[in-house]
Amino acid sequence: SSSAKLYILVRNDIPVPDQAAQMCHAAEIHGIRDANESGPWGTSGLTTTVLLSVDNEVQLNLWIRKIDQRGYGHKVVEIKEPDMGNQLTAIAYRTDSNIFSRLSLWTGEPKGDPVY
Numbered sequence: 275s276s277s278a279k280l281y282i283l284v285r286n287d288i289p290v291p292d293q294a295a296q297m298c299h300a301a302e303i304h305g306i307r308d309a310n311e312s313g314p315w316g317t318s319g320l321t322t323t324v325l326l327s328v329d330n331e332v333q334l335n336l337w338i339r340k341i342d343q344r345g346y347g348h349k350v351v352e353i354k355e356p357d358m359g360n361q362l363t364a365i366a367y368r369t370d371s372n373i374f375s376r377l378s379l380w381t382g383e384p385k386g387d388p389v390y
Contacts, residue, residue, distance in 0.1 A: 278370040279322040280304060283337060283377065285363055286327045286385040292363070293380070296353050297325060300366035304351045308368070321368060325380035334362050337374075341367055 282300045284293045301323065328334055338350050351366040 278368050279324050280366060280368045281324050281326060281374050282364060282366045282380075283326045283328050283334060283374070284380060285330055285334060286380075287330045288358070288363060290382055290384055292355075294382070296355065296364040297380070299353045300351055300364040303353065304366040304368070307349070307351060324374070326374055326377040327380045328377065329385075331362050334365055338365060341373070344371075344373070 280301070282297045282304075284297050284300075286293065288296070328337070338352065341350050348368060352362060353364040353366075354360045355363045
């Protein structure tokens with residue numbers, strides 16, 4: 275769908291430079307996966323990318339579950355950081371749905387003490 279956007283959700287309880295790195299990983303892996311897919315999602319060309327912020331790993335997992343329950347058929351890219359004990363740090367998902375409309379845009383502002 276031409277109105278589909280790539281949404282990248284990142285935890286804001288990790289240091290801001292790490293948030294940026296994790297979002298880049300998510301975009302890169304999504305791009306590689308997308309290039310290898312066939313059907314309407316594959317070889318889609320440029321997509322609007324929206325960076326969103328969630329509070330923690332629990333919220334990322336909840337979003338994965340919510341997406342899976344909706345059954346869109348497109349896989350969520352999950353980024354797990356080896357330097358953080360393989361914690362889930364970011365996800366990427368492309369959709370033309372407004373499923374993420376209540377989330378805040380990522381601002382890069384620190385949100386208190388990081389988890390490590």
